[in-house]
Amino acid sequence: MPHPTPKRRNAEKTQQAILDAACQVFFEKGYDAAGTREIADRANVNVALISRYFGSKEGLFKTAILPKLNIDFMLEEEMDNFGQRIAEMFAAKSGEKQFDPVIALLRASTSKEAIPLLRQTVEEQIIKPLAARLKGKAAYERASLIVTQLTGYDLLNRIVNVKTISTNNAEDMTRLLAKTLQDLVDAS
Amino acid sequence: MPHPTPKRRNAEKTQQAILDAACQVFFEKGYDAAGTREIADRANVNVALISRYFGSKEGLFKTAILPKLNIDFMLEEEMDNFGQRIAEMFAAKSGEKQFDPVIALLRASTSKEAIPLLRQTVEEQIIKPLAARLKGKAAYERASLIVTQLTGYDLLNRIVNVKTISTNNAEDMTRLLAKTLQDLVDAS
DNA sequence: CAAATAAGTCAACAACTGATTACTTAAATG
DNA sequence: CATTTAAGTAATCAGTTGTTGACTTATTTG
Missing domain, CATH: 1.10.357.10 (Tetracycline Repressor, domain 2)
Structure with missing residues (x-):
């Protein structure tokens, strides 16, 4: 049973998880070396959701770090x-x-x-x-x-x-x- | 006639051309963003010669920039x-x-x-x-x-x-x- | 409960990376 | 001149990158 509770869906929390993971990875690796896949993995989230919610890696950086x-x-x-x-x-x-x-x-x-x-x-x-x-x-x-x-x-x-x-x-x-x-x- | 004089071979000059091109590209783009192919192209040289003469991109950086x-x-x-x-x-x-x-x-x-x-x-x-x-x-x-x-x-x-x-x-x-x-x- | 909408998944694309291998050709050596 | 050595080439490997489109599944709405 890999998914007893198949994970509640919550766009807001997902976005926050991505933002938190992005902060960590950008902090650790810089912009270029930070991969979208690693960010998504750390957020326990699918890579495609980065594009969906933030448009691009640059958009994610802007939203996560600059503020x-x-x-x-x-x-x-x-x-x-x-x-x-x-x-x-x-x-x-x-x-x-x-x-x-x-x-x-x-x-x-x-x-x-x-x-x-x-x-x-x-x-x-x-x-x-x-x-x-x-x-x-x-x-x-x-x-x-x-x-x-x-x-x-x-x-x-x-x-x-x-x-x-x-x-x-x-x-x-x-x-x-x-x-x-x-x-x-x-x-x- | 693409090659009237098919280019004199001179390992030393080739290496120097690579070093010069490497300085330029590393200077303009930094380490990660500098591609070996671009360096080779600017030096009018085959990419494989970078590995041959300097072992790796890192070796090239070391030899070209640090001194x-x-x-x-x-x-x-x-x-x-x-x-x-x-x-x-x-x-x-x-x-x-x-x-x-x-x-x-x-x-x-x-x-x-x-x-x-x-x-x-x-x-x-x-x-x-x-x-x-x-x-x-x-x-x-x-x-x-x-x-x-x-x-x-x-x-x-x-x-x-x-x-x-x-x-x-x-x-x-x-x-x-x-x-x-x-x-x-x-x-x- | 059925239909509509939102959330999340999957596989793939196209472009690029550094590096290596087997090959061809020029120059140096005898 | 023939042979050996060095120089340069072409194709390709295996990996990564950001991004996308078609798909499935959960949640909400009527």
Whole structure:
């Protein structure tokens, strides 16, 4: 008896299962290397349902990953200790294996189809709101450099796994990163 | 008469043609998206010769790209204007379409097979020599943060093509990047 | 309960991937 | 010049990719 209860049908739950599985696989493998069949298998769902519900792999990526990108929680508190807060946060998630939308996006950052989505998200959802919180001149430029620093940090630390970043001296690393970021926040 | 002179045979030149074409294609498309057939076509060479001369696509990548990564020329001059020099250099190559090994490596940075090669190169060929040129404490940590900043800058500026980085205010951008880098060089 | 609709399945397509094998042809060697 | 060695070619393998159309089955509606 392979199917005692032949599985209740529920489009909404199926779509959610696909979205959850997509997050996991895109996070682990990036855009290109993530196969629709693997996503469907992990969701315990037929491959064809991806096309049915999300149109295409690109549509699935858009629906699953992009909305998770939100840095509001980084900007809620005061900005005079932004550097320290963020540096500690990035250091803390160094070893994390759990889903992280930033890593998912970075792993997709070299895929032809994902780049336009990524570009818009970085501009609108990340740099723009950050710049809005910066007082003084050249807010966009400073925001951009904060984002490039954090981007490179996550890329080399968590994707390329460069040892000198994660293992050397975590305290020094966090302190220096905090200072670098805060200087960009405070710069005039 | 399709072949008036049926093409002189020269293994060395053939290998060089493959290497040159490989640089171009890896630079343009990254590791995964670069196909062996396209590389062979651009080199005007049969696909099978890639396997013959370089064993595999990975072997070709290793031979073609990795040796081009060399930051010695960045470290030859004095370090008290490092920030300004490098910031100007990175700003200048913003619009470049020509082969750049850094971009080639970045475009490969999310490919499973290329990551180990990339990691070792970043550690040994980039962070290590840079750290050796930094006086004071936490040289490795400061070198790492310089590299992460430049990595993120190139990734978002030249691969993702984030507009706020390239088009907004180039002067401010260069000035701020120069200061950020120099502070990390001078930090104690 | 029967008909209509929605949900899910299956098999296949067409395009592509990296790599290999057996082959042909040119160049070098004696 | 004949033979050996090296260089290059063509066809193909086995695998994967995203996507689709025809089908079956469950759920809801009248």
